[in-house]
Amino acid sequence: MTTTQTTTDDAALAHLHALAGPDAVFRDGQLEAIRDLVDDRARVLCVQRTGWGKSAVYFVATALLRERGSGPTLIVSPLLALMRNQIAAAERLGIRARTINSTNVGEWRDVQDALARDEVDLLLISPERLNHARFRDEMLPLFASSIGLLVVDEAHCVSDWGHDFRPDYRRIRDMIARLPEGVAVLGTTATANDRVVADVTEQLAAGDDRALRSYRGPLGRSSLRLEVCELPSQAARLSWLAQVLPTLQGSGIVYTLTKRDADVVAGFLTAHGVSAAAYSGDQPSEERIVIEDRLLRDDLKAVVATSALGMGYDKADLGFVVHFQAPGSVISYYQQVGRAGRGVDHADVVLLRGHEDRRIQDFFIEQAFPRREHVERVLEQLSTGDGATVPQLQSAVNLGRGRLEAMLKILEVEGAVRKDGTRWSTTGAEWHYDAARYSAITALRRTEQAAMASFGADGRCLMRALQEELDDPSPTDCGRCAVCTEPRFAIESDPVLVAEAMRTLRSRPLTLDPKKMAPDRETGTMKKLPPDVVIGEGRALGRAGDDGWDPLVRAGLDAGVVDDELIGALAEVVREWGPPVAWVACVPSRRTGARGDVVADVAARLAAALGLPFAPVLARADASRPPQARMRNAAQQAENVRGAFAVTSDLPPGACLLVDDIRQSGWTLAMSGGQLRRRGAEQVFPLTLRTSF
Structure with missing residues (x-):
């Protein structure tokens, strides 16, 4: 070990103790990734299970880089819940962290001034900020000129082969390619299979001749006990929740596929003495923060949530995750169940499969890509005169506003259109409708959907099934799931509760x-x-x-x-x-x-x-x-x-x-x-x- 490594290791351990306590030790790969970032200013990808400690890597690396005179760290993070948790953790290390997002526009000028005075050690932004003209023009150049470390959190969002692709993440590749020499880059994710890892690796390595360094660990979670219960009827599932949740340790999350179902489930649980609150992306951020904090304090037995409560929410002693319906892929399922059992020895994870799962999953898959004729019609409308507003496009194109705006965002990121105020127009750049890629991704989604449908029905250990779908290099049977042992939650439904649930659904x-x-x-x-x-x-x-x-x-x-x-x-x-x-x-x-x-x-x-x-x-x-x-x-x-x-x-x-x-x-x-x-x-x-x- 070189003197530089010894100095880095000692300082890194001291920062880890400040972050996680005096008994904390580095897990396999954490210290190695920190050395790569701090000593070699390398580009690194960490594909590690939820709870492994990916945030510890970039917090400690930030502290060390700042001590050595490097510029601040920029973290691109997908969820506001994650940002709030990250800022609180950074403060424990004495890191001056700020955020720029859609909820604090009034603070942007203050943050910009603090950056100019070098009074910010770490800035968290959402990927959508990269698509905001004011941020790109006024703040990003200021930050990019002095950046010391770029972190792409939940890096699977970069890849359109991933389960949670976000078009704004595509701008990150261009940003990485323009970074000054010697700027370290870190991508982190827990939900990436081989195809996604290859795509993310290529994008994170843009503009750098050195090979990207990857740390990929086993994805098995020994604290989780998995089980699948076939309950096609929503009334039977409501009854199951009211019967079983009070018997589970601690507090947890019940996931639904739609906001409507989150409201119904939370209302039924509350009416039957289980303290619960519905949570979705449609709620104001202030309301979501209150619900998150109540769950952290165990003031709620369950938060009934859509996927809006997912990446980034950190409650170490979360005791259970139950799915009222199955998500569209095993990869998405693994990401959501990863909220549980991070700081406790046991957490229950139960999938209640319903008859409506396929219909809802089909809707999301079929809405992912617009048809060629819709794209061509939009481009035709935008290429004449001085462009068009979204309402004007809706008069000409049979697409809902949400899908139309999603299409425009993809076309903008790919350089085909641009926005000036409320009007859209074409850029004149060469662009083509990539039907082959869209078809391939849709086929992949169907394959993932089929894998989710067979989860718990093909005789495999449930944890092994998750690991194999994520291309874990060392999948093993867990010895504790319902397949490895025996079912625990296949209870007889209470007919009185089922009848009450049906009345609830009908009333x-x-x-x-x-x-x-x-x-x-x-x-x-x-x-x-x-x-x-x-x-x-x-x-x-x-x-x-x-x-x-x-x-x-x-x-x-x-x-x-x-x-x-x-x-x-x-x-x-x-x-x-x-x-x-x-x-x-x-x-x-x-x-x-x-x-x-x-x-x-x-x-x-x-x-x-x-x-x-x-x-x-x-x-x-x-x-x-x-x-x-x-x-x-x-x-x-x-x-x-x-x-x-x-x-x-x-x-x-x-x-x-x-x-x-x-x-x-x-x-x-x-x-x-x-x-x-x-x-x-x-x-x-x-x-x-x-x-x-």
Whole structure:
């Protein structure tokens, strides 16, 4: 060992003790990675299991580099939760850490001034900052000129072959290629298989002739006990959670695939004496911080979360992770279960597989890449005149706003388009639609989906299965999972709890907010609707895909006549809701059965149950229109309905209850209801069997 190594090792150990306590020791690979970064200013990739201590490597390296006169460290980190934890840990080492993200724009100038005075040792940013014009123009050049260490945390996000690819991470490769000589680079991840490691390695090595140094350790987690329970019914899974969670040690996380399910599960648990809170990316950051802190203090038994609570959340004694539904890949599953058992000897990990898993996974896979014709249509629109805004593009391209903005971001990162204010335009650079790559990635997602479907059903040790899917160099049987030992959580469902869960799933009619704005036919911009066409608030009996009423709704619509139980449920919704309606109408349906128009039959039977007259006053004026389900944004949806229906007779006096089978976008109800308002309906209150969102 050289004198330099001895000095580095001694100083590194002292910093580790300050960070983790006087008894802390380096794990295999940690000290070696620190030496590479500090002594050799090398480029390093650490692929290590969750809890191995990747953050200790870059904190200690930062402290040592700053002591030797190097510039500050820049960490690109994907989640705000991680940033908050990292800043608190850095302060224990005396590292002056700051962050720039979407929640603290007012502090950016102060951070910039502190950087100029060399009063920042470590700056954490989200990858989205790399796509922010002000940050790129004003702050990044200042930082890049003096950077000592660049850390790409959760480096698998760099690769579009990874389960959690983020387009903004692509800018990191260009940034790395422009770094001054002698700047160390560190990538860290726990969820990268061979394909992702190869891709990340190539990107982290950009602009450097030296070979990237890699530290890849075993991914087995001896503290985790894994089990899979097949419970297709949501009601059975809700019952299981209420029965089992109180028996598990400590507090933990219940993962769901959707925000809606997170709300339902948290509400059911709370109602049955289990302290729980729902958590999703739709919540304000301040609300998420409060929930994270409550879980850290064990003030909650469970946080019921979407994948928004994932990478970066650190609670060492998290006692369990339960999945209400299966994610789309074993790799994603490993990343989420890695939250548990980091600082305790035992944590329970249970997957409750449901019948809706595949449908939700399919949606995410199918939404990943836009079709060629959509991309070409967008580029055609942007290449004329002075470009277009997103609302203007929505008038021309049948894509939802979220998917359209995601497409524009990818095209911007790849250099095909640029944004100036609110307008997008083409850059003139050569670009092509990479159909082969998109097809290959989609095929990979399908393979990952199949592997997740076989997880727990192919006889392999569950931990070994995770390791093998992640290409762990030394997978082994764990000796403690439900396959290696025996099932522990395949309990008999409590029929009383199952019945209560079904009532919960069926007793949540959804509020349908009225449309008050509509897209202009020329510009796509939203304009206020005249008061005399705005309809009232509505209700939906349930949501498409839910386990409450939807199976009975789907069966009835497919058979051409709905069950009397659904008519009774609709009548009960109306009675509890109490809209001041005097008569019932319906949106003419494309579905027919033994009794003719299926929706008309529902409306007539509902009217009889409510003691109101049924007036079939709406008819289809243009039967050639495509189904609303094919329309992807407000401009396309509204245009598809304009002129599609006609009022065929005089209306009864008073307010109308307007019945339809499903609310896809809300524009069918808004437009046909608006016609009824114009023809004299005092008000129109929509009611549907289900809503798609």
